[in-house]
Amino acid sequence: MSSAMLLYIIIGLAAGCLGAVLGIGGGMIITPILTVMMGLDIKYAIGASIISVIATSSGSTIAYLKDDMLNLRVAMFLEIATTVGAIMGALLVGAFSSTFLYVLFGFFLLYSTYNMIRKLMSKKGEAVYTEQNSTVQKLKLADSYYDKAEQKQVDYSLKNIPGGFIMMWAAGLASGLLGIGSGAFKVIAMDTIMKMPLKPSSATSNLMMGVTAAASATVYFFNGSIKPDIAGPLAIGVLVGATIGARLMQVLKPKVIRMIFVPIIFYMGLQMVLKGFGVIA
Amino acid sequence: MEKKEMREVELVIGKILRIGVIVSAIVIVLGILLFFINGGSGYADGEWPRRFGVMFQGVFQLKSYAVIMLGIFLLILTPVLRVVVSIYAFAKEHDKLYVYITTAVLIILVFAMVFGYNG
Numbered sequence: 001m002s003s004a005m006l007l008y009i010i011i012g013l014a015a016g017c018l019g020a021v022l023g024i025g026g027g028m029i030i031t032p033i034l035t036v037m038m039g040l041d042i043k044y045a046i047g048a049s050i051i052s053v054i055a056t057s058s059g060s061t062i063a064y065l066k067d068d069m070l071n072l073r074v075a076m077f078l079e080i081a082t083t084v085g086a087i088m089g090a091l092l093v094g095a096f097s098s099t100f101l102y103v104l105f106g107f108f109l110l111y112s113t114y115n116m117i118r119k120l121m122s123k124k125g126e127a128v129y130t131e132q133n134s135t136v137q138k139l140k141l142a143d144s145y146y147d148k149a150e151q152k153q154v155d156y157s158l159k160n161i162p163g164g165f166i167m168m169w170a171a172g173l174a175s176g177l178l179g180i181g182s183g184a185f186k187v188i189a190m191d192t193i194m195k196m197p198l199k200p201s202s203a204t205s206n207l208m209m210g211v212t213a214a215a216s217a218t219v220y221f222f223n224g225s226i227k228p229d230i231a232g233p234l235a236i237g238v239l240v241g242a243t244i245g246a247r248l249m250q251v252l253k254p255k256v257i258r259m260i261f262v263p264i265i266f267y268m269g270l271q272m273v274l275k276g277f278g279v280i281a
Numbered sequence: 282m283e284k285k286e287m288r289e290v291e292l293v294i295g296k297i298l299r300i301g302v303i304v305s306a307i308v309i310v311l312g313i314l315l316f317f318i319n320g321g322s323g324y325a326d327g328e329w330p331r332r333f334g335v336m337f338q339g340v341f342q343l344k345s346y347a348v349i350m351l352g353i354f355l356l357i358l359t360p361v362l363r364v365v366v367s368i369y370a371f372a373k374e375h376d377k378l379y380v381y382i383t384t385a386v387l388i389i390l391v392f393a394m395v396f397g398y399n400g
């Protein structure tokens with residue numbers, strides 16, 4: 001019993017750290033570890049991973065708020081899209097074939113992998129978008145952050161706000177319909193579609209995914225999917241890991257973060273496509 | 282709103298969030314310690330509290346699984362706490378537009394949570 005608890009704390013430490021750096025909840029990583037390695041019932045694995053998402057979000061957000069890494073207005077504005085999407089998804093469960101959705105979102109992640117590799121290879125590197133259009137001005141979405149790795153203040157703006165808003169709605173819909181976290185989609189919406197720098201994108205995604213997860217976590221809490229001996233130690237590990245990860249992310253170069261992000265979304269995309277085609281459960 | 286005022290908003294939210302996270306972590310750790318002190322969960326094998334009534338009853342009897350579940354529930358509430366404090370902070374800075382936006386988020390979130398309790 002106690003050795004299992006220790007193992008959950010260690011898994012949580014690693015998952016929390018990685019999740020905080022990348023802005024993803026890590027459900028797609030924790031769930032297979034718990035089911036395949038620990039032999040847990042999928043129901044308890046999903047319950048535990050949703051708690052990890054919240055722990056990653058709240059744990060890392062403390063540091064990201066203190067260090068002014070995240071964009072609070074972008075988060076609040078886009079949260080409307082994700083929460084509405086998540087509720088619609090929960091209400092529409094069964095209306096769509098999950099095969100189609102897994103394949104669709106899986107291919108989108110694979111396409112994003114390709115996009116990110118192209119960005120890694122490009123000579124322009126992590127160019128910062130600074131033009132402010134009228135939507136950005138009206139919603140006061142432009143902000144700045146201090147990049148510890150490059151030791152400079154970075155002023156940035158966003159573009160394609162409606163596109164990002166729709167993508168966020170789709171991310172929420174996917175999480176409601178498929179019961180998956182949507183951190184990766186959130187980061188892609190901000191980084192790739194809205195051209196927000198990767199670090200504030202990750203920090204802002206961390207902040208947002210807690211809110212999306214809190215809604216579904218209550219469902220799992222009351223339907224008996226959350227087992228205290230699993231979720232408790234895991235949450236403690238994740239909280240500590242996320243605190244470390246939020247410090248670590250700030251000293252990493254954006255390019256390095258992107259290099260960690262690429263194989264992870266490739267893995268997630270592949271997993272979803274295979275799931276959609278029924279190759280894996 | 283100036284950048285400086287936005288900083289204040291963020292710092293206030295950060296402080297409150299930290300208190301929420303630390304409290305839930307302490308409760309979970311206490312629950313885990315109780316598991317070893319009491320030498321068990323306080324419930325039959327494969328059982329743990331899933332409803333408020335049973336949970337609070339268990340907490341007063343210092344049953345370890347009830348205390349851990351309370352800590353987990355407090356952790357689930359931390360993002361909600363963050364949204365509530367954000368409304369207050371934006372209001373304090375007279376940023377009406379974001380008071381509305383954040384209030385909308387809170388309403389949707391509470392709706393989803395009630396839906397979750399009853400669904």
